[in-house]
Amino acid sequence: MNKLVIGNWKMHGSPADLWDLAHAVQRDGLACDAAVCVPFPLLPAAHSALQASPLRWGAQDCSVHAGGAHTGEVSAELIARLGARYVIVGHSERRVALGESDALVAEKAHRVLAAGMTPVVCIGETSAERDANETATVLKRQLAPLARVLGRALSAVVLAYEPVWSIGSGDAAAPGVIADTLGLIERTLHFQAGMHQGAMRVLYGGSVNPRNAAAIMACPGVDGVLVGGASLHPADFLDICRAARRMANDREMVVIQGS
Numbered sequence: 119m120n121k122l123v124i125g126n127w128k129m130h131g132s133p134a135d136l137w138d139l140a141h142a143v144q145r146d147g148l149a150c151d152a153a154v155c156v157p158f159p160l161l162p163a164a165h166s167a168l169q170a171s172p173l174r175w176g177a178q179d180c181s182v183h184a185g186g187a188h189t190g191e192v193s194a195e196l197i198a199r200l201g202a203r204y205v206i207v208g209h210s211e212r213r214v215a216l217g218e219s220d221a222l223v224a225e226k227a228h229r230v231l232a233a234g235m236t237p238v239v240c241i242g243e244t245s246a247e248r249d250a251n252e253t254a255t256v257l258k259r260q261l262a263p264l265a266r267v268l269g270r271a272l273s274a275v276v277l278a279y280e281p282v283w284s285i286g287s288g289d290a291a292a293p294g295v296i297a298d299t300l301g302l303i304e305r306t307l308h309f310q311a312g313m314h315q316g317a318m319r320v321l322y323g324g325s326v327n328p329r330n331a332a333a334i335m336a337c338p339g340v341d342g343v344l345v346g347g348a349s350l351h352p353a354d355f356l357d358i359c360r361a362a363r364r365m366a367n368d369r370e371m372v373v374i375q376g377s
């Protein structure tokens with residue numbers, strides 16, 4: 119499976135930024151599966167700028183409702199009509215600031231799948247939870263409703279492990295911590311949903327940049343990265359994509375040499 123790089127622009131960006139990124143991709147090529155998740159008002163511009171590009175686009179949230187009288191909400195169906203392929207759900211910035219529950223996040227993931235897109239479901243512990251040795255408890259609690267609501271469709275989800283203490287800090291989790299935590303996630307998914315290793319894509323997110331991307335993507339179980347700040351700079355974003363492509367090449371060489 120190719121590595122996947124997803125940029126999360128959060129509440130940043132403009133149509134001009136999307137065209138800059140599109141031109142950079144056209145000039146340098148895109149070396150892996152990649153997408154950029156933009157604020158809702160930028161989705162039409164993403165459609166215009168990226169429709170002829172290998173770079174996909176998506177949103178950062180959606181309504182838990184399919185449609186109807188829900189002022190200010192944006193349904194997954196409306197997002198899909200703008201050509202989006204991915205929708206991030208359960209980002210810690212929403213869980214913390216807006217009190218989004220694990221059950222709500224699972225229902226939103228269900229809506230995204232029903233609209234024919236891929237949910238990128240974020241999970242991760244805060245620094246207080248990590249210090250209190252509660253990482254395993256938190257991750258199991260966050261994953262449980264997903265397994266319950268989605269059942270077999272869980273394998274169509276992209277999971278993003280984002281330790282909250284790492285987001286925007288400049289300090290990515292150490293490769294050993296990432297590998298250990300992804301192992302824990304894998305065992306939890308096996309126990310809760312009967313899922314086997316590699317059945318779904320699992321990304322790491324939190325202070326990923328062009329300097330640490332290769333080491334992070336070399337961690338066992340890491341299928342790609344969810345990138346915040348660095349995704350706002352086309353050169354950095356494409357450097358991370360190149361690191362992802364090198365990983366795939368290295369693996370292909372190992373398979374060929376070992377076959």
Ligand SMILES: O=C[C@H](O)COP(=O)(O)O
Nearest residue numbers: 126285286324325346347
């Ligand atoms: O969704 C992306 C994450 O919040 C990571 O953000 P960051 O790369 O700026 O730390």
